[in-house]
Amino acid sequence: MSSPTEAPSPLTEHWRHFSRNRGAVAGLAVVLMLLLLALFPGGFAPHSPIEQFREAALSPPAWEDGGSRRFLLGTDAVGRDILSRLIHGARLSLVIGLVSVSLSLSLGIVLGLISGFMRGGVETVIMRLMDILLALPSLLLAIAVVAILGPGLFNAMIAIAVVMVPHYVRLMRASVIGELGKDYVAASRIAGAGTLRLMFDTVLPNCTAPLIVQATLGFSGAILDAAALGFLGLGAQPPTPEWGSMLASALEFIQSAWWVVTFPGLAILVSVLAFNLMGDGLRDALDPKLKI
Amino acid sequence: MALLEIEQLNVAFGRPEAPLIAVDGVDLSIDEGEVVGVVGESGSGKSVTSLAIMGLIDPPGRVLAARLELAGRNLLTISPRARREMLGRDVAMIFQDPMTSLNPCFTVAHQLIETLRIHVGGKATERRAQALELLRQVDMPDPEHRLDAYPHQLSGGMCQRVMVAMAIACNPRLLIADEPTTALDVTIQAQLLDLLLALQQQRGMALLLISHDLGVVAQVAQRVVVMYAGQVVETGALPRIFEAPRHPYTQALLAALPENNVGRRRLQTIPGTVPGQFDRPAGCLLHPRCARAVSRCVLERPALIDGNPGSQVRCHFPLDGEAP
């Protein structure tokens, strides 16, 4: 009989659950790799992402005829190295995800807390507002915001954040309403905690699990939305190496230069898949009740 | 030949290296038209036994038996198609929670007619009338309107009547009732038991009634099987088995009844809990909880021994024998 051991900390428990999901661990590995690329793009990219090598425009990847080791994944129409652009694009994608998710998360948490605590008229107004935002297809709403603010990467991030806010508000409000019925909140109230303190110190920490999951999945949504806006020419503007805008004029190269079409999309797919796998794994690890 | 013959039934779940043994070497036989009651605590394996008879144990559950026969047919080797023909027609089952056992999206009529359609056939136009007649036979109040009702519009007692109607629709030879009254009010319980008994007598159906409630079993059964931790520990005919129990567990069950505790401060209980997956004793399964246990009980697992008339007991020192 082994001697009784201390119960493992919640963090260890969560990690153990998470790590049993191989897909989630793979996702985490890819995300960490992206982070590495994002932090030190210069260390990995052979060339500058915006330098044009006109003489080598549209050269194929290294393993095809006509390709060279100099441009491992080939070059685009104006001779920029695709591999370097992809690596620098990783930083952009992570920044897009971070900024959009942070913006919408903060606004979502505040609005969700307010509507969950206040109920009544304030809640109705906020939720109707969210319904309106949700009634618009996400890309249309993003396009509307970009139309107002003008095209550009930062405006695209704001647009994406606006699109995501209703999801966080709904989530937060549902969690808050669920928690408010519990005894520990009543106990805090009786002990004299004010509303602000109740909101941020008492209730919010207990609602974090679904928020963490949604935020992780929000990263993947943000990357996809930014890519869509970039593709339409409404997001990142040239020569910014954002993955979606790299595909903007790709249609004309379908027959002549398949690498211009394939690699940026592959980068998007791998990153989004990684965040989705991580998000699914987190959902299973943090709340087994949600697991199906 | 008995209608239902079970010999050495074993049902295990979980990994083969560390199995959870739900049913451990159970022998059971039921004759045509006989009413047998199975009693025991939760975890005694009574429900799992009935599910094994019906063939409703899914992998990773493993069902093994020396003999598992219904009306002479070997239920271990029966083809899936033959089993589906048998279920509902030759043997039927009603379950514990009637409100969730009926499909909420279909009317009572639909669910009754479905049984008739697959097992009895005949003309579609007649089936609705047959369904109505079935509802009358189970004493359903206002049967014409209830036919087109949805389950959520019915009370628990009414839902259970529908379940009974579905079960007897094809005149099965054996009806298995797994805790049929547990989820119902006491007054409805009595009505339902009377109904089951009346149907059983009218149709000459064998009835296997499973319950943790000794009172329920005592009202209806002719013979009782007492189960503990997956094993049969005593069998015998009513009323003798309850008047003069031979196994300490049966005696303890009786002693815990409120009727037998009048005047006491506390109910007599059986200390301890049913063995779980990892603490199944090598000897007698009851010995950790039995006041009469001695070293032989710890080391040697008793066999089920025939006593006089038609009773069996699994104990080294039955209550009517020598003391340990």
Added chain:
Amino acid sequence: MLSYVLKRIGMVIPTFLGITLLAFSLIHLIPGNAAEALSGERGMSPERYRELAHQLGLDRPLSTQYFDYLGHLLHGDFGRSISTHESVLKEFLTLFPATMELALCAIVLALLLGLPAGILAAVKRNSFLDYSVMGVSLTGYSMPIFWWALLLIQLFSVQLGWTPVSGRIAIAYDFPTPTGFMLIDAWRSGQAGAFESALSHLILPAIALGTIPLAVIARMTRSAMLEVLREDYVRTARAKGLSWFSVVCVHALRNALIPVITVIGLQVGTLLTGAILTETIFSWPGIGKWLVEAIHRRDYPVVQGGILISACIVIAVNLAVDLLYGVVNPRIRHSR
């Protein structure tokens, strides 16, 4: 049931008003206004500008302008396109059938493949089939839809030469299109090969557009079925001796469909978003392409009108799904 219906319809009205307010604000938040847009590159004298602004009603208070706008909307006047001078509503109605045909095709594909995939994955849980279905679904909604469309074109149109790259039908065909649905009109025209041509043009965009709904439907069906298969009434169905098909596809599916229907309705937004991107790639003459071109041309009445109408469609479909849910779920159908 009645109170459920009324309540649902009642909730729609404030949302609709909110959308109109949003669309109205859109124009006024965009830098520059209609008068400036009309003035073009040359600019204009301040007097001319004031005159024009007065003509367009831009000098009135905002609230008056809003109610004016609302009034126009309720009469079906969504403004005029700056580039074509056509009524926005009329252009929308002309182009909408193309998008509708594409979207319907996409959702039909998604259902035909997604429902059985989800059912099978649930029935054979944790098997190779289950993991494959889940893996393919996950990849499906992790892909940027426009890239997936490009890949499809690369494989099927360029390398294999099986399908055309753009448009709704080969240019050679010319027949009247009363319904606006190319498949139906081609069939009725009786011209040889017309229907096949229309179909071959439709198939690739439909696959591209339908991929995300397919993934979502498969996942949702699987999880709904897994829950339902655990229920007591499924055990009862098996105890009655029903066939596997009857248990799964009649008893279980009927209950599992309830949440799945809601999900299908929510896909309308995804379909509209996807249509914008898909139509751009395939040069499919629907409202998605129309909106994108309008944005690039700064044709703001079109953008505003398009967004408003799209939002109305989404609200209408969500309302229809809510009502359908009330019908399909007997508990709600029978409540007062």
